[in-house]
Amino acid sequence: MVCCPCQSGQAFVVCCQPLHRGRPASTAERLMRARYSAYVMRDPAFLYRSWSRATRPPKRELATGQPTEWLGLEILRIEQGGEQDDCGLVEFVARYRNGAGEESLHETSRFRRENGRWVYVDGECRQEGEA
Numbered sequence: 001m002v003c004c005p006c007q008s009g010q011a012f013v014v015c016c017q018p019l020h021r022g023r024p025a026s027t028a029e030r031l032m033r034a035r036y037s038a039y040v041m042r043d044p045a046f047l048y049r050s051w052s053r054a055t056r057p058p059k060r061e062l063a064t065g066q067p068t069e070w071l072g073l074e075i076l077r078i079e080q081g082g083e084q085d086d087c088g089l090v091e092f093v094a095r096y097r098n099g100a101g102e103e104s105l106h107e108t109s110r111f112r113r114e115n116g117r118w119v120y121v122d123g124e125c126r127q128e129g130e131a
């Protein structure tokens, strides 16, 4: 079995792959995980589709400028984003290797439903060391 890059402990084919192929995410966390997996698997088309129309960058920017290697995802906090909600927050740390060293991205992402489907809106990054 190919373990899902989002580290859910499930196989990719039953975890994030169905979302990459078009199944709607049931919760904001599921979409967050699928987006992380899409970064790992270098699937800019999914990143684009799962990004709010209001805030998404041009498609070509998503295909470039990504870290060399993603090392792991840890979800720290979830607010709303459930099956009955229309918006939600997911706070996470994603570790990656860029050039020589390991770095991490600590972000609180905002999600909302557009036409019934969860999409990523934007996120606030936190520098390591801040309270």
Ligand SMILES: [Zn+2]
Pocket (backbone or CB within 6 Å): 004, 005, 006, 007, 008, 012, 015, 016, 017, 033, 034, 037
């Ligand atoms: Zn997954």
